Amino acid sequence: MTPADLSRTVAHAVRGAVEEGELPVGVEQPGRVVVDRTRPGGVGEYATAVAFPLAKSAGRPPGDVARVLARRLARVPGIDRVEVTGAGFLNFVMDRPSAEALVRDVRERGHRYGCSPQAVPVADAATRADVVRRAVSRLGGDPDTGGLRxxxxxxxxxxxxxxxxxxxxxxxxxxxxxxxxxxxxxxxxLVQDESSDFFRVRYAYARTRALLRNAAALGFRPEPGDTEHTPAADALLRALADHPLALEAAAHHRAPERLVRRLVRLADALLDFQYDVLPKGDEKPSAAHRSRLALAEAAGTVLAGGLSQLGIAAPERL
Structure with missing residues (x-):
C-alpha cells in the first residue's frame, strides 16, 4: 500500500464509520486526508491528525474518534497495525511493500508514477522565478496563487x-x-563524486542503465517479482512506496525542494542496493536476480521522472 492509497483508505474508513453509525451522521467528512511520514521517535511509518477536525464536528474527543477509525483500519490488508498516540493521532505500522506490485505499478505509469493528474507541461525557464514556477506547475501545484515568494x-x-x-x-x-x-x-x-547530492542522483540513474546493459550481456532481463528481506532491498522499496506521497506534498506546499530531498533519498537507497543485483562470480542468473533488476529499473524510472519534473536531464552514462 502506497501513502496515497493509505490516504484514500483513511477517507473510506471515515465514510464507513459514519454509514454504520460509529460516528455521527453530521460529521464533516474530509475531501482529502493528509498522511505524513512519522517524525523521528514516532510510531510506525505514517501518521495522520484526521481525528481532530472530525472530533470537532462530531462533538467527541479526538481520541475516541481515532480509536473508532483505528479498529477499522487495522483490518485493512497492507496495514500491520494502527496505534493511537497523544490526544488522537493515528499512527500506521505498514506491512512490507510488495516488490512485484510496486514494480508493476511503476512500469505501468512510467515517469508519471506518483504524479498529480493536474501536472502540466511547461516551457523552458530563464530566471529563478521561472525555474521554480515551472517546477511547481510540473508537480501539479498552482504557481500563480498569492504567497509564493x-x-x-x-x-x-x-x-x-x-x-x-x-x-x-x-x-x-x-x-x-x-x-x-x-x-x-x-x-x-561541479564535483563528480558521491559527496555531491546533484551528482549522486544522476549517477544513481546512470547506474540503473548500466545494470540493465550488463544484465543483457549476461543473457537476462528484468522481471517483476518478490525480493528477499534485506536492509538494502527494504530501504529501496520504502523509498519507492513513499514517492507518491512526497510528490503530493511537494505540489500541495509548492515546494520543489521536497522532491529534491526525495530523489536524494531514493538515489542513496538505489546505490546501496545495486551491489545485490547482478550475479557474482560463477553464479548463474536466477529469478531472484531478475526481480532485483526489475526493482532497480523501477527506481531508475522514478529518478528520471523526478529529474524531469525539476527540468533536469537524466544522463544514461556519467
Whole structure:
C-alpha cells in the first residue's frame, strides 16, 4: 500500500464509520486526508491528525474518534497495525511493500508514477522565478496563487548557467525553499563524486542503465517479482512506496525542494542496493536476480521522472 492509497483508505474508513453509525451522521467528512511520514521517535511509518477536525464536528474527543477509525483500519490488508498516540493521532505500522506490485505499478505509469493528474507541461525557464514556477506547475501545484515568494539568484553569482551548466544551476535553484536564497559553489555542483547530492542522483540513474546493459550481456532481463528481506532491498522499496506521497506534498506546499530531498533519498537507497543485483562470480542468473533488476529499473524510472519534473536531464552514462 502506497501513502496515497493509505490516504484514500483513511477517507473510506471515515465514510464507513459514519454509514454504520460509529460516528455521527453530521460529521464533516474530509475531501482529502493528509498522511505524513512519522517524525523521528514516532510510531510506525505514517501518521495522520484526521481525528481532530472530525472530533470537532462530531462533538467527541479526538481520541475516541481515532480509536473508532483505528479498529477499522487495522483490518485493512497492507496495514500491520494502527496505534493511537497523544490526544488522537493515528499512527500506521505498514506491512512490507510488495516488490512485484510496486514494480508493476511503476512500469505501468512510467515517469508519471506518483504524479498529480493536474501536472502540466511547461516551457523552458530563464530566471529563478521561472525555474521554480515551472517546477511547481510540473508537480501539479498552482504557481500563480498569492504567497509564493521566490528569492532571486544574487547578482554576485553572475551567470550561473554559464558557470555550472543548465542542470546544475536548476538543481541549486530548486534545492532550497523558494523564499530562500539559492547556494552555488563548484564543490557542490561541479564535483563528480558521491559527496555531491546533484551528482549522486544522476549517477544513481546512470547506474540503473548500466545494470540493465550488463544484465543483457549476461543473457537476462528484468522481471517483476518478490525480493528477499534485506536492509538494502527494504530501504529501496520504502523509498519507492513513499514517492507518491512526497510528490503530493511537494505540489500541495509548492515546494520543489521536497522532491529534491526525495530523489536524494531514493538515489542513496538505489546505490546501496545495486551491489545485490547482478550475479557474482560463477553464479548463474536466477529469478531472484531478475526481480532485483526489475526493482532497480523501477527506481531508475522514478529518478528520471523526478529529474524531469525539476527540468533536469537524466544522463544514461556519467
Amino acid at each position: 521566490i528569492a532571486p539568484v544574487p547578482e554576485k553569482e553572475g551567470d550561473v548557467v554559464a558557470a555550472y551548466g543548465v542542470d546544475a544551476a536548476r538543481w541549486a535553484m530548486l534545492a532550497v525553499p523558494p523564499h530562500e536564497t539559492p547556494v552555488f559553489g563548484s564543490r557542490a555542483l
